Amino acid sequence: MFQSPVILTLDLLGTFAFGLNGALTATRAARLDLVGVLVLGMMTALGGGVIRDILINVPPATFGDGRYLAAAAGGALVAFLLSVELERYTRLITVFDAVGLSVFCVTGTSKALDAGLGSVQAVILGVITAVGGGTLRDIAVQRVPSVLTSDFYAVPALVGAVLAAVALGIGIPGLVGALVPAAVAFVIRMLGVRYNLRVPRTRERGFHSRDGDEATD
Amino acid sequence: MFQSPVILTLDLLGTFAFGLNGALTATRAARLDLVGVLVLGMMTALGGGVIRDILINVPPATFGDGRYLAAAAGGALVAFLLSVELERYTRLITVFDAVGLSVFCVTGTSKALDAGLGSVQAVILGVITAVGGGTLRDIAVQRVPSVLTSDFYAVPALVGAVLAAVALGIGIPGLVGALVPAAVAFVIRMLGVRYNLRVPRTRERGFHSRDGDEATD
Amino acid sequence: MFQSPVILTLDLLGTFAFGLNGALTATRAARLDLVGVLVLGMMTALGGGVIRDILINVPPATFGDGRYLAAAAGGALVAFLLSVELERYTRLITVFDAVGLSVFCVTGTSKALDAGLGSVQAVILGVITAVGGGTLRDIAVQRVPSVLTSDFYAVPALVGAVLAAVALGIGIPGLVGALVPAAVAFVIRMLGVRYNLRVPRTRERGFHSRDGDEATD
Structure with missing residues (x-):
């Protein structure tokens, strides 16, 4: 496992x-009261790690760690108090979000490998850690999850998770092996936002009007 | 843990x-067939406890207990058979819902403390037990979850959970220590319904048209 | 547990x-990129089994088995590449879906019984295994889950799960005890699609005025 004050600091910063x-x-998305804002903020911040730990079948770690609860609640509280002002700093928020994404894909992969899972599973869990919280948030406020529709959101997480698995596999010392994959994921994410990079889509056709998945004949 | 015939009776009543x-x-919300009504009723009744047990990492208890399954299915079946008649008794249904909310926040907190979690985590799990089932229900029928939008739904659960944690912490005997917090939560919930109490909201502004969470610049 | 090359083959075919x-x-439902298609395909294919294993409180088995991951990803990839062509073969897709439904309700029940759960719980888990993945998919793309609205989707799964529990309970040898319930579930599902069979619904209040319409041709 990657363990260092730097990683912990980044992880808490990502949670915040x-x-x-x-x-x-x-x-x-919806005008919520204080309870709703706190619930959604904490769900976004802690959800990915909780899903990962449920899939590994261990008690959710961040949920039991007061520092993570405080970082998540603190972020949500700041958003509640300063929501109008923060609207101006969308670029800063994008950067914060990219930090969380980059750190979580690396720490998620690392934790899954520690639990004895194979590297493919560990990479998947790394991506789930990074995008899971936002997916819960989007489902709760009735949006199609970003990971499904938003180009270059899952891709940097996937690259970061693969690099972290490789680094741990060949034994690169903790801090470098964690920071480099996270930095690469961060740069890819920011380039994706800046240049609006896209992933291939299905070819178009006009079958959006159909809606049954059971395809009655 | 709070264990007594009274608590068990209340818990089963809440489940029903x-x-x-x-x-x-x-x-x-949607015209459903018998299967859909049963699935949603049981999901609402058992969902909160199941989420709590998954987070504690123990096998879901109510799911394995025939009495709870029967109470949940019974409630859903009554609703299916008498849906037209029951439309008239919305106040009675609100009372029943408040009973479930009040009992579940107390028993959920108690169970989490028994499992060795800290009191902050136990209080959060108590609230999750109380509101989790309704949240799953709302997501399934495409509504924004009540806990996010409905004033004074999470608040009484939070008060009940905190009081239960305090009662167990200072060693107040089981029945009193469980019934008083549940009664307080119940009264707060009913006062909230009666007087339409509200939780502070974010200040208003016209940014509902924006939709990206990635805030491209 | 039902274990045989035939069952494994069917299970992988169902996953695909x-x-x-x-x-x-x-x-x-929504024009998605490659990442979104892969995520949704794998969620649909593996989600039911993962929910079952989380409820049993064991590490998700299919998630850790490379063959299942490959079958799920392979199915999603074929759909991505051939989405336009496959639109013509809706009947074939319905058959494939019915295969998955039939196999999963039987293997899910079997696995739950192996884990020591009671037969009622095992039957419920069998149905959850069969319909859980599709439910996650529907929630992610903002549709009311098929299991709630679609007549005769949960019913064949329920019949298959009950028959599997009975077969295992009275000790019918593995292959027969698994294949017959799966075949019955498959036939019921296909008859339901062909003849548009219906489950009783709640009586109408305002909108229409039909009373519990059974099997409207």
Whole structure:
């Protein structure tokens, strides 16, 4: 496992950023009261790690760690108090969100490998850690999850998770092996936002009007 | 843990009430067949406890207990058979729902403390037990979850959970220590309904048209 | 537990079929990129088994088994590449989906019994295994889950699960005891699609005025 004060600091910063981002997104999608903003912010910040730990079948770690709860609630509270002011700093929020994404894909992969899972599973869990919280948030406020529709959101997380699995596999010392994959994921994410990069889509056709999945004949 | 015939009776009554309430809510939101009504009623009645047990990482208890399954299915079945008649008794249904909410926040907190979690986590799990089932129901029928939008739904659960944690912490004997917090939560919930109490909201502004959470610049 | 090459083959075929079906359904509901199609296909294919294992409180088995991951991803990838062509073969896709449904209700029940759960719980878990993945898919793309609205989708799964529990209870040898319930579930599902069979609904209040319409041709 990657363990260092730097990683812990980044992880808490990512949790704070996700709490803030989740709460802000929520207040845009629906006008919520204080309880709703706190719930959504904490769900966004802690959801990915909780899903990962449930899939590994261990008690959710961040949920039991007061520092993570405080970082998540703190981010949501700041968003609640300063929602109007923060609207101006969308670029800063994007950066915070990218920090969370980058750190979580690396720490998620690392934790899954520690639990004895194979590297493919660990990479999947790394991506789930990074995008899971935002997915819960989007489902709660009735949006199609970003990971499904938003180009270049899952891709940087996937790259970061693969690099982290490789680094741990060949034994690169903790801090470098964690920071480099996270930095690469961060740069890819920011380039994706800046240049609006896209992933291939299904070819178009006009079958959007159909809606049954049971395809009655 | 709070263990007594009174608590068990209340817990089963709450489960029945949530099953009935969930099934009725569902039939209002979308016209469902018998299977759908049963699924939604049981999901509402058992969902909160199941989420709590998954987070504690123990096998879901109510799911394995025939009495709870029967109470949940019974409530849903009554709702299916009497849906037209029950439309008139909305106040009674609100009372039943408040019973479930009040009992579940107390028993959920108690169970989490028994499992060795800290008191902050136990209080959060108590609230999750109380509101989790209704949240699953709302997501399934495409509504924004009540806990996010409905004033004074999470608040009484939070008060009940905190009081239960305090009562167990200072060693107040089981029955009193459980019934008083549940009664307080119940009264707060009913006062909230009666007087339409509100939780502070974010300040208003016209940013509902924005929709990206990634805030491209 | 039912264990045989035939069962494993069917299970992998069902996983492939669910991956394909989930990805196709997703591309109809919203135009997704490659990442979104893969995520939704795999969620549909593996979601039911993962929910079952979380409820049993064991590490998700299919998630850790490379063959299942490959079958699920393969189905989703085929759907992504051939989405336009596959639109013509809706009947074939319905058959594949029915295979998945039939196999999963039987293997899910079997696995739950192996884990020591009671037969009522095992039957419920069998149905959850069969319909859980599609439910996650529908929630992600903002549709009311098929299991709630679609007549005769949960019913064949329920019949198959009950028959599997009975077969295992009275000790009918593995292959027969698994294949007969799966075949019965498959036939019921296909008859339901062909003849548009219906489950009783709640009586109408305002909108229409039909009373519990059974099997309207």
